[in-house]
Amino acid sequence: MSANCANYHRGNRQTPQSRVTELADRMKRIDDMKRYKTGKYILIFIAIFVISSCVTASYTKEAYNTLATSAEAYDVTMSTLGEMYAQGRISDAQKDKAILYGEDFWLAYHAAVDALETYSITRDKPSVSTHMAALSKALGGFLAYFKTIIGD
Amino acid sequence: MELTTLLAIGEIIAKFGVPMALSILETWDINGEPTLEDIARLRAMVPEPETYFKGE
Numbered sequence: 001m002s003a004n005c006a007n008y009h010r011g012n013r014q015t016p017q018s019r020v021t022e023l024a025d026r027m028k029r030i031d032d033m034k035r036y037k038t039g040k041y042i043l044i045f046i047a048i049f050v051i052s053s054c055v056t057a058s059y060t061k062e063a064y065n066t067l068a069t070s071a072e073a074y075d076v077t078m079s080t081l082g083e084m085y086a087q088g089r090i091s092d093a094q095k096d097k098a099i100l101y102g103e104d105f106w107l108a109y110h111a112a113v114d115a116l117e118t119y120s121i122t123r124d125k126p127s128v129s130t131h132m133a134a135l136s137k138a139l140g141g142f143l144a145y146f147k148t149i150i151g152d
Numbered sequence: 153m154e155l156t157t158l159l160a161i162g163e164i165i166a167k168f169g170v171p172m173a174l175s176i177l178e179t180w181d182i183n184g185e186p187t188l189e190d191i192a193r194l195r196a197m198v199p200e201p202e203t204y205f206k207g208e
Contacts, residue, residue, distance in 0.1 A: 064186040064194070068179035071197035073161050076172055082204035095205055102201025113194045120188060143164060150167070 063116050063128055067109065070139050074105055077146045084149075094149055101142040108138035 081098050084090045090098075112131040119128045165172050179197075182190050 058185060060186055064182070064190065065180050067194050068197070069161060069176050071194060072172070072176045072179055073164050074198055076168055076175075077164060078201060078204040085205055099201045099205070102204075106198060106200060109198050110195065113191060116194075117188065117191050120186075120191060139161075143161070147163070 059125065059128075060116070060120055063112075063119070063132060066132060067112060067116065067135070070105075070109060070135060073139065073143065074102070074109070077143065078102060081146065081149070090149060097145065098149070101138075101145045105135075105138040105142045108135040111135075 078098075081090065081095070085095050108131070112128070112135045115124075115128045115131040118124060165176070
C-alpha cells in the first residue's frame, strides 16, 4: 500500500485544494530537476567544446572565444540585474554594488580587447595573457556577486 | 580561461539554459582567424554597466 493510501485509510484525508497544491509543488520540483539535469548536460557539453576548441584553436581564436563568452555572460547577468531592479527585486545598494563589479569587468574586458588587437599586429603574447588573467578575475568576482543576489 | 571562471560561466549557463548556450556558440561562429574587425566588434558587446539600469 502506498503512503498516500495508508494516510487515506488512517483518516489523514487531504482536501482537493491541498492535493492540487501538493501536485503543483511536485510538478515544480520535477521541472526544477529536469532543468538542473539539462543544465548539467549543457555544462558538460560546453566544457568539452571549450576544452576541444582550446586544444585545436590558435591563440588569437582562443582569446577571442574567451572574450566573446565573457561578454555574453556579462550581458545576460547585467540584463537580468537590470530587469530585477526595474521590478524592485534588488535594492539601490545592490544595484550600486553590481555596477561597481560591472565597471571592474568593463575595464578589464576593454583592456583585454585592446591587448588582443595589439597582439594581432605585434604578436606580444605576454600582454594578452596578463589582461586575460585580469579579465578572468574580474568576471569571477562579478559572477560570484550575481550568485549572491539571485541565490542558488 | 581559469577553471573557476569557466565553472562560474557554466553555472550561469545552467541557470539560463539552452538560449544562453546557443548565444555563446553564436558568438564563436566566425570563419578562420578573427580579423581586426571581429576584434573591434567585441567592444560593442560590453556596454557600460549603468546602461542596463536606465530606462525605468
